[in-house]
Amino acid sequence: MIDSSSPAEPLFGTLAIAGVGLIGGSIAAAARRNNVAGQIIGIGRTASRLEAAVDAGLIDTGTTDPAVAAEADLAIVCTPVDRIVKDVRILASVLGPGSLITDAGSTKDSVCKALTDLDGANGPAFIGSHPLAGSELQGFEHARADLFHGRLCVITPTENALPDHTARLEQFWHALGANVVSRTPELHDQALARTSHLPHLVAAAMAGSLQDSDAQFTASGFRDTTRIAAGDPGLWVPIFSHNTTAILAALDRLQAKLKEFSDSLQHHDTCALQKLLEEAKRNRDGLG
């Protein structure tokens, strides 16, 4: 257990965050509040945005030059999933041996497979992370120090990961308030396909098939079920592309359940329909 009230040395001397948006900014805010790092360096592509993040008190230094983060003990890449591998490589080329790099992406398998050589044996180590927290909002202006509080963070060490690195990564997320579980990248992607990526796809399909003339007839049910369809397509296309196989498998699974519903409707089998709705309610109520 981390005692975040301790005035002791921070867990990490220097924390580097590549991509200071909602997630990166919230990591910075949470790290600062919980004394997780001696200093926080933000790395980005737009100098004016980084200056604004410094002014907002989220990061100590903002830079467009990854080499400035050479002394970091921990670097976390919070860019869209199609940029993670490239951004990790850039950081790996400047960080020293013993340092640890992680990410905050929604897909893990292809990223971790592409970075297996970063096992810490001869330089920085990479271990994947996925904090299950976010919002339709974008930008560090919406960053919150409590964004990860009580949320799950899945870390995905591969068999090459050193136990010490895995333990430090776990400590990091704990210190930010998250509950941490460890899964293989494959199992992570399969579970998230079912619990996040498919719901996004279905919400988008539902919103996408809305006729203009139906808009006035939408109430809270339609709005709740399609809220996530307002998410940024630029973030979601790469997620879908990285996890295609698992998402298609999850869709098949949903189709089987939809067929149970349509069969019960076609056969006017109210008993079967009642059972299906009761199972759904039980599962949903179980989430609290």
Place this chain on the structure above:
Amino acid sequence: MIDSSSPAEPLFGTLAIAGVGLIGGSIAAAARRNNVAGQIIGIGRTASRLEAAVDAGLIDTGTTDPAVAAEADLAIVCTPVDRIVKDVRILASVLGPGSLITDAGSTKDSVCKALTDLDGANGPAFIGSHPLAGSELQGFEHARADLFHGRLCVITPTENALPDHTARLEQFWHALGANVVSRTPELHDQALARTSHLPHLVAAAMAGSLQDSDAQFTASGFRDTTRIAAGDPGLWVPIFSHNTTAILAALDRLQAKLKEFSDSLQHHDTCALQKLLEEAKRNRDGLG
């Protein structure tokens, strides 16, 4: 326009509400706040619940005997859709000529078809209503006088409806704060199949296919898209049963859109995927 601040005569002398739950109770609360009726009679099946609704100040009189409502100028049936026709018939047998009966059910076609003889020529008239407001909560304890404020209420007069009756029904919902549109029962059911009944079915299918081991990986996306699956199966089975044809047509339409998504995934067509997600975002953002 109704001036709800007017100290004038209420629109209706006696308002009878059959089924004093969330919707019936909110109608009572809104009617009282807006001086819509001289007195409000609640009709139900459980005397103790009706007494409690009187004690809560929602209704003036509570009774299990519909005959007590004989003097009502307007009666509104707020029972589940599989009980509406029967409950309207009971009220029609006790109310006088010139009186108007409506309902608050989520499906309109089968109800209105079953009651076409109640055209007001020789007794009470029936015209269907569907206020698009509600919640997973049940019971008059959750009633709110502002539940209909700014919400849409669809009224579904058939060709037999007298213009004066339609106008009075419209005035009633306006006085409760709702925006009123008029549609045929068929068009109402087709639109609501797409905007309410299908989203409910899909949310239930998604919640119903959740594996126990996946529950920990659910975050706000899954929770938002499945929230309505916690609704009462006892209310939704009749809705699905009453609107089967339109719901199956809406499901076919959604399936076509889901196929566009799965095709784009299978063919790794990120351009098509981007367009699909942009269309969805545009539609969802348009709902505000």
